Amino acid sequence: MLDFLGTRQRTHTCGQLRAADAGQTVTLMGWVNRRRDHGSLIFLDLRDRYGITQVVLDKDLAPEGHAKAEQARPEYVICAIGKVRLRGPESVNPKMPTGEIEIAATELLVLNDSKVPPFSPAEDAIQNEEVRLKYRYLDLRRPEMAHNLEIRHKVALAMREYLNAQGFFEIETPFLTRSTPEGARDYLVPSRVHPAHFYALPQSPQLFKQILMISGLDKYFQIVRCFRDEDLRADRQPEFTQIDLEMTFPQQETIFQVVEGFLKDSFEVVGEQIATPFLRMTYDEAIRQYGIDKPDLRLPPMTDVRDVFTAEELSSLKIEPGLPIVAIVIPNKQAMSNTQKKAFAQELNAAVAPDLAYLDVDRLAAAPQYAALAQHIDAAAAKNCGLARVEPENRLIVVSPRVGATAPARDHLWLYKKAGQLRLDLAKRFQDEHKAFEKKGISDDYKFLWVTDFPFFEWDEETKTWTFAHHPFTSPHEDDLIAGRMTSDPENVRALAYDIVLNGMELGSGSIRIHRQDVQQQIFRALGMSDEEARERFGFFLEALQYGTPPHGGVALGLDRLVMILAGASSLREVIAFPKTAKAIDLMVDAPTPVSDAQLKELHIRPVIRS
RNA sequence: GGGGACGUAGUUCAGUUGGUUAGAAUGCUGCCCUGUCACGGCAGAGGUCGCGGGUUCGAGCCCCGUCGUCCCCGCCA
Numbered sequence: 311m312l313d314f315l316g317t318r319q320r321t322h323t324c325g326q327l328r329a330a331d332a333g334q335t336v337t338l339m340g341w342v343n344r345r346r347d348h349g350s351l352i353f354l355d356l357r358d359r360y361g362i363t364q365v366v367l368d369k370d371l372a373p374e375g376h377a378k379a380e381q382a383r384p385e386y387v388i389c390a391i392g393k394v395r396l397r398g399p400e401s402v403n404p405k406m407p408t409g410e411i412e413i414a415a416t417e418l419l420v421l422n423d424s425k426v427p428p429f430s431p432a433e434d435a436i437q438n439e440e441v442r443l444k445y446r447y448l449d450l451r452r453p454e455m456a457h458n459l460e461i462r463h464k465v466a467l468a469m470r471e472y473l474n475a476q477g478f479f480e481i482e483t484p485f486l487t488r489s490t491p492e493g494a495r496d497y498l499v500p501s502r503v504h505p506a507h508f509y510a511l512p513q514s515p516q517l518f519k520q521i522l523m524i525s526g527l528d529k530y531f532q533i534v535r536c537f538r539d540e541d542l543r544a545d546r547q548p549e550f551t552q553i554d555l556e557m558t559f560p561q562q563e564t565i566f567q568v569v570e571g572f573l574k575d576s577f578e579v580v581g582e583q584i585a586t587p588f589l590r591m592t593y594d595e596a597i598r599q600y601g602i603d604k605p606d607l608r609l610p611p612m613t614d615v616r617d618v619f620t621a622e623e624l625s626s627l628k629i630e631p632g633l634p635i636v637a638i639v640i641p642n643k644q645a646m647s648n649t650q651k652k653a654f655a656q657e658l659n660a661a662v663a664p665d666l667a668y669l670d671v672d673r674l675a676a677a678p679q680y681a682a683l684a685q686h687i688d689a690a691a692a693k694n695c696g697l698a699r700v701e702p703e704n705r706l707i708v709v710s711p712r713v714g715a716t717a718p719a720r721d722h723l724w725l726y727k728k729a730g731q732l733r734l735d736l737a738k739r740f741q742d743e744h745k746a747f748e749k750k751g752i753s754d755d756y757k758f759l760w761v762t763d764f765p766f767f768e769w770d771e772e773t774k775t776w777t778f779a780h781h782p783f784t785s786p787h788e789d790d791l792i793a794g795r796m797t798s799d800p801e802n803v804r805a806l807a808y809d810i811v812l813n814g815m816e817l818g819s820g821s822i823r824i825h826r827q828d829v830q831q832q833i834f835r836a837l838g839m840s841d842e843e844a845r846e847r848f849g850f851f852l853e854a855l856q857y858g859t860p861p862h863g864g865v866a867l868g869l870d871r872l873v874m875i876l877a878g879a880s881s882l883r884e885v886i887a888f889p890k891t892a893k894a895i896d897l898m899v900d901a902p903t904p905v906s907d908a909q910l911k912e913l914h915i916r917p918v919i920r921s
Numbered sequence: 922g923g924g925g926a927c928g929u930a931g932u933u934c935a936g937u938u939g940g941u942u943a944g945a946a947u948g949c950u951g952c953c954c955u956g957u958c959a960c961g962g963c964a965g966a967g968g969u970c971g972c973g974g975g976u977u978c979g980a981g982c983c984c985c986g987u988c989g990u991c992c993c994c995g996c997c998a
Contacts, residue, residue, distance in 0.1 A: 344958075351955040364958070384948090401956055409958085426949060428931055433947095433959085436932060440990055493998035513998085540997040541922095768998095781998045881991095892991065 313378075313419035318389060325361020329410040332396045338363060338413060339421070341451065342386045343432045345379070352379040356388060356413075357432070359456050364403075364412040365390040375418035384432070385424035385448075391417040439883070443897040446888060458877045458885045461580050465873055466533055468576035469553055476568060478529040478555065483518035485511055485535070490847055493781065495539035497548070505914035511537035514866060517851050519556040520783065520823055523862035524854050531555035533869065542892050544881040545815065545871055549890075552818070556864030562806060562822060565865050566590075566760055569810060569818075573872075577756070580876055588758035588810070596761050597723060599694075601636075601730015603764070606814025607757035608746045609737050612729055613637040613694040615708065618686035626679075627669065628713045634722055635710040636729040637671075637691045639700055640736045641744040666728060671706040707736070734814070747813075749878060756875075759811040766790070766803040767836075775838055776800050780807040782833055783851075784821040785863075791829065796836050810867065817872060820865025827855045 320339040327336065343357035350369040355362050365388075367379040372392075382388060392415035403409030429436045431451035436442060442449045449455055470480065489496045489510035496510040512518075514536050522530045532554050539548060553572075557564060570586040577584045589607070596603055599611040616635040624631050675684035687708065688700045700706055709729045711720065741747050749755045766786050768779040778784070786796065790803045806822035824830045830852065834844040845852060873885040883889040890896050910916065 344960095346957050346960050347954085348957065348960075349954040351957080353957055353960085355958070362958095366956085368955075370955090398956080401958085403958055406958080426931070430932085430948075433932090437934095438928095438932075438990085441932080443990095494996085516998095538997060541995085543997090544992070546997070778998065784998090891989090893989085895989095897990095 312423065313389070313421060315389070315419070315421060318391075318419070323360035324356050324358040324363040325407060327363060327394050327408055327411050329396060331394045332411060334394045335392065336394055336413065337389065337391045338365070339387070339389045341431075342382050342384050342388055344384065345382055347380065350376070352376060354379055354382060354388065354390070356390060357451075361407055363408045365392070365415050366412050367415050367418060371414065372416050372418070375415050378418045378420050382420060383424065383426070384430060385427050386420055387422040387424075389419040389421055390415045440897060443883075443889070443891065446898045450887065455884070458873070458879065459887060461876050462869070462873045462885055464579045465576040465876065466869060468579045469533070469572045472572040472575045473531045473555065473568075476529065476571070478531045479527055480532055481522060481527065481530050482532065483512070483515040483534070487512050490517070497537045497539050500913040500915055502912050513538050514552065515554055516781065516783070517848075519554060519864060520862065521851070521854050523556055523558045524857065524859045526558075528558045529555075542890070542894060545874070547870065547882050547886060547889055548894050550882070551869040552866045553869050554864070554866040556862060558860045558862045560822070560863050562762065562808060562863070565820060565863055566808075569865055569867070573758070577876070582756065582876065583753045584756050584758065585753050588760055590760045590762055592763040593761055593765065594763070597726050601726040601728070601733060603761055604809065604811040604814055604816045605759060606734065606737070607759055608813060609733065610639045610641060610695040610697075612733055613691040615687050615690045618690050619683065623680070623683050629667065630711040630713050633711045633720065634725055635708060636726065637687055638707045638709065638729065638733045638736065639691055639695055640707070640740055641746060665712055666709055667712045669708040669710070671708060707732070757813050761809045761811055763804045764807045764809070765801070766805040767800045776836070778837060780805050780819075780821055782837065783823050783830070785824045785829070796832060800836065806863070808865075810865070812872070812875060815871055815875065818865055818867030820863065822861070822863035825855070825859040825861045827852065830855055
């Protein structure tokens with residue numbers, strides 16, 4: 311028999327009461343976390359979002375309540391009324407914030423029962439993520455998940471407050487909008503009113519926010535859902551949330567300061583200190599030092615050590631001269647046995663590309679004719695990493711192109727990227743030893759970085775054309791425009807584009823935009839887009855640009871990714887209330903689904919399944 | 922589109938060389954217990970070994986296919 315609530319109201323949450331509250335009569339409501347039945351004495355742990363409080367049902371004190379507690383089971387919803395009582399010194403539970411007290415219940419109401427749950431919210435996450443996602447409402451009862459959502463809420467709130475204080479307006483932009491192909495695949499929504507016409511869900515509010523700048527709104531932000539129909543990853547969901555902002559008349563640094571400001575605040579509200587300003591690094595530097603455009607600064611950089619090799623050494627080690635030779639330091643790598651070294655060597659040879667070789671500096675050091683070389687490599691790497699010396703337990707690997715290396719390996723960018731990948735693979739493999747990825751509770755846990763001066767154009771091997779590396783509204787450096795490099799030297803045109811990187815993860819990116827219609831036209835032409843084609847795709851925007859567009863720029867950061875790092879989670883699914891699986895399915899509501907013929911007919915759609 | 926890992930009780934897992942009736946823990950059910958807090962004790966129920974096909978005297982185990990979850994590459998301006 312379930313009880314009715316009547317006019318009862320909860321007086322406290324389950325995480326609230328302390329020793330000082332002893333003697334008060336209180337009403338608590340919550341879920342049965344655990345029940346311990348000692349016959350005439352029953353303990354119920356009552357749980358809500360705020361914590362857990364122990365309720366005691368004594369048969370002598372409250373025979374009716376005790377009888378109900380006998381029937382209560384995990385996840386039943388209970389209302390307990392009684393006195394807050396200090397626990398005896400021997401029965402205090404120091405593991406619980408409420409462990410000094412308990413509720414001596416005089417009355418117990420069973421407000422609702424529960425089926426036996428497939429897993430217990432009182433325990434850690436189960437391995438079976440399918441079941442977790444199907445019963446997401448139970449999974450979210452776990453304190454860990456509630457905590458993650460709390461971090462998310464606090465971070466978003468701190469950002470709003472900061473941006474509000476800086477004079478930003480939060481302005482909503484449409485979800486039902488127009489497809490502007492390029493970039494990611496769009497999610498499309500068919501129009502009922504306009505047969506064979508489709509809205510697209512926004513991949514980002516990019517053009518709208520730029521138009522808001524044209525409108526003179528000056529400072530815009532939005533914590534906004536974005537949609538991209540691409541394959542998922544642990545750090546990629548088809549719908550995700552961005553903190554999106556745009557400003558009028560900014561320098562790049564103006565944007566950086568705003569972002570640093572709200573990040574500092576939003577880390578602070580969850581008890582984390584970060585140092586600002588963040589480090590700045592150009593794209594070229596990032597590639598040379600880390601082999602990637604989103605360097606993880608928790609690990610030492612790579613060092614080009616080609617200068618320390620003599621011609622004889624190059625030739626006897628069969629290394630192609632004139633190309634980068636990259637040294638990688640993996641911190642705190644313990645010593646290996648010879649057997650382990652051999653296996654590791656084989657693994658590395660398989661891992662590096664065919665035209666690359668790697669050298670083990672330990673082995674160089676052991677060979678008399680190379681001992682000096684090994685010392686020079688060590689010294690160069692140590693200097694570059696800001697170390698006094700490379701400790702012997704820090705394995706040093708050198709990647710270099712073999713003699714006669716062919717096309718891809720002769721390309722510096724390709725070579726740096728390969729070495730950079732190896733650097734990350736090795737770091738991941740030895741993470742238990744060097745512990746560089748573990749939180750230490752200091753500001754050093756968060757290595758922020760602005761990567762600037764991205765190349766404007768990117769060579770597309772497939773189409774054999776120059777394509778934009780960012781999006782086509784990104785402004786090139788004014789100097790490069792003035793020098794006419796757009797046509798004379800596209801490869802070396804720099805974009806006023808920047809990424810913010812945190813611990814090797816791309817947290818967001820932005821740019822100073824093009825505000826002049828003539829420059830925008832020049833860009834489209836440089837990309838091989840006819841005026842007509844540009845008009846067809848972005849006509850509304852090109853039109854708007856002609857009505858007094860101010861210089862403007864902005865940035866967008868992935869809120870989910872940020873919270874994921876703050877929560878110490880390894881997947882976005884841990885910080886999104888209702889996420890999708892790797893196949894983009896929502897297991898709880900079971901979406902997507904087929905729809906009725908009637909619905910399709912209204913939308914003028916007939917599905918054709920191609921096999 | 923490609924590669925990899927996994928799939929056995931509600932859950933977490935074990936299951937030997939292919940060989941009797943597929944096990945453990947936990948959860949669940951019942952009974953007992955007045956100081957537990959992962960309570961304890963006794964008893965019990967619980968299985969389409971993801972699904973389909975094949976090999977075999979015999980398949981959880983081997984083979985083929987398929988579905989699902991996860992991770993990675995491609996993709997993600």
